[in-house]
Amino acid sequence: MNQLRGKAWKFGDDIDTDxxxxxxxxxxxxxxxxxxxxMEDADPSFAGRVQPxxxxxxxxxxxxxxxxxxxxxxxxxxxxxxVIAASFARIFYRNAFNIGLPIFESPEAAARIQEGDEVxxxxxxxTITNLTRNEQYRxxxxxxxxxxxxxxxxLINYVARRLKG
Amino acid sequence: MPMTITEKILAAHAxxxxxxxxxxxxxxxxxxxxxxxxxxxxxxxxxxxxxxKVFDRERVVLVPDHFVPNKDIKSAEQAKIxxxxxxxxxxxxxFEVGRMGIxxxxxxxxxxxxxxxxxxxxxxxxxxxxxxxxxxxxxxxxDLAAAMxxxxxxxxxxxxxxxxxxxxxxxxxxxxxxxxxxxGQIGVDGALYQAMEFTGPAVETLxxxxxxxxxxxxxxxxxxxxxxxxxEITLDYVKGxxxxxxxxxxxxxxxxxxRVYEFDVSKLEPQVAFPHLPSNxxxxxxxxxxxxxxxxxxxxxxxxxxxxxLAARVLQGKKVHPGVRLIVIPGxxxxxxxxxxxxxxxIFIDAGAAVSTPTCGPCLGGHMGILAAGERCLAxxxxxxxxxxxxxxSEVYLSNPAVAAASAILGRIAAPQEVL
Numbered sequence: 001m002n003q004l005r006g007k008a009w010k011f012g013d014d015i016d017t018d019x020x021x022x023x024x025x026x027x028x029x030x031x032x033x034x035x036x037x038x039m040e041d042a043d044p045s046f047a048g049r050v051q052p053x054x055x056x057x058x059x060x061x062x063x064x065x066x067x068x069x070x071x072x073x074x075x076x077x078x079x080x081x082x083v084i085a086a087s088f089a090r091i092f093y094r095n096a097f098n099i100g101l102p103i104f105e106s107p108e109a110a111a112r113i114q115e116g117d118e119v120x121x122x123x124x125x126x127t128i129t130n131l132t133r134n135e136q137y138r139x140x141x142x143x144x145x146x147x148x149x150x151x152x153x154x155l156i157n158y159v160a161r162r163l164k165g
Numbered sequence: 166m167p168m169t170i171t172e173k174i175l176a177a178h179a180x181x182x183x184x185x186x187x188x189x190x191x192x193x194x195x196x197x198x199x200x201x202x203x204x205x206x207x208x209x210x211x212x213x214x215x216x217x218k219v220f221d222r223e224r225v226v227l228v229p230d231h232f233v234p235n236k237d238i239k240s241a242e243q244a245k246i247x248x249x250x251x252x253x254x255x256x257x258x259x260f261e262v263g264r265m266g267i268x269x270x271x272x273x274x275x276x277x278x279x280x281x282x283x284x285x286x287x288x289x290x291x292x293x294x295x296x297x298x299x300x301x302x303x304x305x306x307x308d309l310a311a312a313m314x315x316x317x318x319x320x321x322x323x324x325x326x327x328x329x330x331x332x333x334x335x336x337x338x339x340x341x342x343x344x345x346x347x348x349g350q351i352g353v354d355g356a357l358y359q360a361m362e363f364t365g366p367a368v369e370t371l372x373x374x375x376x377x378x379x380x381x382x383x384x385x386x387x388x389x390x391x392x393x394x395x396x397e398i399t400l401d402y403v404k405g406x407x408x409x410x411x412x413x414x415x416x417x418x419x420x421x422x423x424r425v426y427e428f429d430v431s432k433l434e435p436q437v438a439f440p441h442l443p444s445n446x447x448x449x450x451x452x453x454x455x456x457x458x459x460x461x462x463x464x465x466x467x468x469x470x471x472x473x474x475l476a477a478r479v480l481q482g483k484k485v486h487p488g489v490r491l492i493v494i495p496g497x498x499x500x501x502x503x504x505x506x507x508x509x510x511x512i513f514i515d516a517g518a519a520v521s522t523p524t525c526g527p528c529l530g531g532h533m534g535i536l537a538a539g540e541r542c543l544a545x546x547x548x549x550x551x552x553x554x555x556x557x558x559s560e561v562y563l564s565n566p567a568v569a570a571a572s573a574i575l576g577r578i579a580a581p582q583e584v585l
Contacts, residue, residue, distance in 0.1 A: 014353055014442060018550045022557075023529040027232060027239035029206045041552040061354040061387060065548060066529070067289040069206055069305035090358050090389055091289055095305035145189050145319065159311045160214045 002123040004081040004102065006053035010115040011042055013059035017092065020063065020071040031077035034070050038078040052079035055121070057113045059085065063092025072101045082121055084128060084139070086110040097146055098155040104128060104139035112137065167417035169325040170392055171360040174300040174414055178283045186324040186423075194224070195409070196278060197312045198286030200268055200525075201229035203305070205246040207287055210310035219254050220316030226258040226277060227251050228268040231525040236532035266497025266523045269293040269465035273377060274497055276406030280395045280413045285309070285318055290465050290547065292383045296376035297403065298395030298413060303384060323389045324423040325360040325416075330367035332431025337581045339475075340375030341467060341545070341565035343367065344382040345436035349446030350426070357387035359423060362416065364394060367430050373402040374471035381466045382547050385443040437543075437578060438563035441551045449568055452578040459542040460491045460573040461554075462566050463521075464528045467545035468496025470503055472566040477509040479570035479581050485517040486576030492534045494521045518573075530554045536561075543572045 019042040021034055028034070039046040039056075056075065062085035063071060072095045075083065082102040096103045102123055109128045113119060117132040126139035142150070152158035168176065172184050179190040199207050204227055211219075219225045227247045232240035251259030260271060269290050272278050280298035284291060287309035294301035304318070312318045330343060343363075348355070361383045368376065376393045383391025393399075395413045403411060434448035462468075462476050473495060485491045493513045495501035501523065504510050513520055526533030528546040536542055536555030541562065544554065549561035564572070567581040574584045 016548075016550045018529070018548070018553050022552050023202075023231075023531055024535075024555075026202050026529075026531075027237060027243060029209075029243075041550075041557045044557075061357065064353060064387060065289065065550060067287055067291075067303040067305050068202060069287075069307060070202075072305075073206075087354065087357065089354070089387055091303050091305060091384075094308060098305060098307035143189065155307050155311050156210050156213050159314060163214065163216060163314070 003120055004053065004055070004123060005120040006055045006081050007051065008055050008057045008113050008115060008117045008119050009046065009050065011056065011058040014061045014064055015042055015058050016065035017063055017068050017071040018065055021068065021074040026068060026070055029070060031073050034074035035077035038074040047078060050078050050080065053081045054079065055119050056080055056083045057110060058083065059110055060087045062088050064089035067091045069095045069099060072096045072099050076101045084109050097149055100154045106137050106139040109137035167419040169360065169362060169416045169420040170298065170394060170414045171300055171325055171362065171390060172322060174281055174283060175320065175322055184322045186322050188322045190320060190322060191317050192283055192320050193317050194285055194312055195282040196224050196226060196284045197309060198226045198228070198268060198272070198284065198288065198291060199309050200231055200288055201233060201244045201247055202231045203287035203309065205243045206306035207309040207313065208246055208250045210307050211313050214310065214314045216314045219313045222255050223257045225256055225313055226272065227256060228260045228265055228271060229262070230265060230267050230523065231529065232531050233524060234262050234522065264498060267465045267468055267525055269381060270468050270496030270500065273297060274499055276408045279403055279407045279409060279411030280399060281411050285312055289384045290381050292388065292390050293377050293381040293465060295380040295383065295390050295392035296373060298393060298399055300390055300392065302390045323358055323360045325362050326356055327362045327364060327422045327425045329365040329425065329427045331365055331427065331429045332367055334367055334370065334430060335433065337435055337567045338433055339565055340371050340378035342433060342436045343430060344379045345438055345443065345446050345563065346433060348382065348386045348444045349436065351386055353385060353442050353444045354387040356383065359388055361386065361388045361391040363391060368393060369396060372471055373398060374469040377469065378466055382443065385547060435565055435568045435580060437568065438549055440549050440560040440562065443547065443549060443563060449578065449580045455541065455562065455578040457489060457543050457572055457577060458540045459534060459536060460489055460569050461494070461527050461534055461542060461544040461546060462569050463494030463496065464525065464546040465496065466547040467566050468494055468500065470500050472545065473500065473504045473509050476566040476570040477512040479567050479584060480516045480574065481512050483516055483574045483584060485573045488576045489573050491516070491518040491573040492521060492527065493518045494526065495523055497523055527554055543569050543578055545569050
């Protein structure tokens, strides 16, 4: 179950949270409604064509801009299994971990993977396999503390457990 | 071991003698903040934690400011979630329409944040409070939920970048121009995960309003926080406002910085950020002929009294260009009232401007000034991403309030000197 697999959707550098989920849709926090507009201002056809398991692959500074957690929520609810980017903006990075959207930082993968490539990711080791090109890339290791959050099933479960303990 | 101001504040709130960049720490928070976009999600997550009460009802601040006065039924439902939660939790600092302001204008003005504080807010521009010598950073809704329950948050101690600004600023050049110039130099991820420490003689001459503008846009360079060392100007501002004790920290001589930038800003012109990134900056004299259909003066970046005064100085006795809608949005009720007393509102209305109650509204394409396809707006706001103020085929340019006012008069991007 720790293997994610899907088709790559390529995006450029500095994909901001307004592109991921425009503020005109922020009068709701319903994941399904948000998913229907996911990536709309970067690629209006994305939400209609993305398949469960597909992977977003982007350049540097993915998720810059607003703190809206609606951005990773929209991506997750659209069925995207993970995001691979050369780098992530910091609030998006935290938000993704907190809500349980797997993300992987790998400049090499971001550069090499092309639109439509079939990609598999081993979550625990951070090994990214490009099945189309028969290549492998390494993701930056996740700090142990953040792995604990993931293992707990997100920040809320982690906090709830801590308060009980 | 010498530390930066950011490291000192974080160490003090983690109960440690010292911290180092990269270290993961649990930090006590002095204040947490949410708004009508982020708090509904946070409140839902808070309930999942299984605690009855927030950690301290005087330290959880809720400000409905983005889509209020409610722009539609869904927004009304979201604002109501905040109102109900504030009532149920008996929060001291819930700010209702008519008694509110744009959160990052309101909190410093009301003395809710002070030097040495750690503040986290579910809004990326929470970094604004660094202008007071506080550590303040934006987080998402789930982090807010956890902090509402625990009164603390885990953070990675950021490396610091020191910016030193030398020289006397030219007329019509202020905090907005310094920060736009800086983002233009280092890029929208130039300070990713790092602290931006703003120092030097040019920053020392800035008023608090100017410093709040600078720190506000630190996130536009990817920074975790922006911070200005507190001085007499800071303490004058805080005196008589602060509702809690505060503590002044300064970076030690010999503190370690990832990088140091020194900028001579004595010849700096007003800056304009072109679509579609805040780093796409040019001096106003090199803007070329850019016709505009809308101008917005306001937001958490430039909705303070000094901003409105600057705009009014340019607009006094002038008329807004027939092809332009000028929208002026005071940052808080207090700014609104003072601007009225000073006659600024009369200047705006005589010029042909629409004046709104405080709201984030158009800045994020919410309401109160949405753009149609092909339209261009010059705004004193902080972001000019694709579709930020409306249609994905519209364009947003960013500037200071004086340039915005001059451009409203001429119907194209213009320097204040062109109309005076």
